Amino acid sequence: MACAIKGYSVVITMPKKMSLEKEALLRALGAQVIRTPDEEPWDSPRSHIGVACRLQREIEYGIILDQYRNVNNPLAHEYTTGPEIIASVVSTPSTLDAFIAGAGTGGTITGVSRALKKTHNADCIVVGVDPIGSILAVPNSLNVSGEGNPYVVEGIGYDFIPDVLSRDEANVNHWVKTSDEDAFKAVQGLMRKEGLLVGGSSGSALSGALAWLKTEQGQKVAGTEGLNVVVLLPDGIRNYMSKEWFLKNAFQTEHSDLATRISGILAQEEIPPVQQANL
DSSP states (O other): HHHHHOOOOEEEETTTOHHHHHHHHHHHHTEEEEEEEEESOOTTTHHHHHHHHHHHSSSSSSSOOOOOTTTTHHHHIIIIIIIHHEEEHTTTOOOOOOEEEOOOSSSSHHHHHHHHHHTTTOEEEEEEEEBBTTTTTSSGGSTTTTTTTOOOOOOOSSSSSOTOOOOOTTOEEEEEEEEEHHHHHHHHHHHHHOOOOOOHHHHHHHHHHHHHHHSSSHHOOOOOOOOOOOOOOOOOGGGTTTTTHHHHHHHHHOOHHHHHHHHHHHSOOOOOOOHHHOO
């Protein structure tokens, strides 16, 4: 959007698993979009990172903002996202006691954690959520099961450790691994029970939060009246409406008393017009 306004040419490289909606929106704004194989490791010349680096070397005046190493990534969240969350909490007579979010580049969870611990509550517990198949979680033993396996959820998890992600326990105190199945089940619950139209990474964050709240430390937070837990839902459903998991959630049929009643009503013979008028 910024580049469209300022007249900059934009090239976006992204894996094939990323949704069609993301590509269509970028192209509508004038970007060049190059898809790369999902299975390529991050350091392969054919990965989205490798292709971007090659294009940057060969296109005059090309630059890469590099969300994986750019210190302004976590700083943006330390100075904006974090204070926004804090302002919402302090408007009530309480503090934020636990913050739970997914980790992609790590900029969000790192920056928000620093804001919370420096300026709001040094004892705030920060929990990182990492999909099974990724290697971001600490300790590394959490990543052994399923390491390298593909996962459908977009926007979180990597097969390398981004420089901007702080894995220091002082910043991210605990980690939870989540599955696609749990993530998409949580998305369905958020939609049908809360009216929140969110994507897969939001489902990962919620399912991770629920899993952590069942751990020994999580139960202490869950069982203490007055403590506040914030779960960051970072995406909306717009980018995922063509994905198989969303269509399954949207169109799968579930038994309900209302559905049974509707079927019964529609199965009845039409009422003759005269009889209908007398009802």
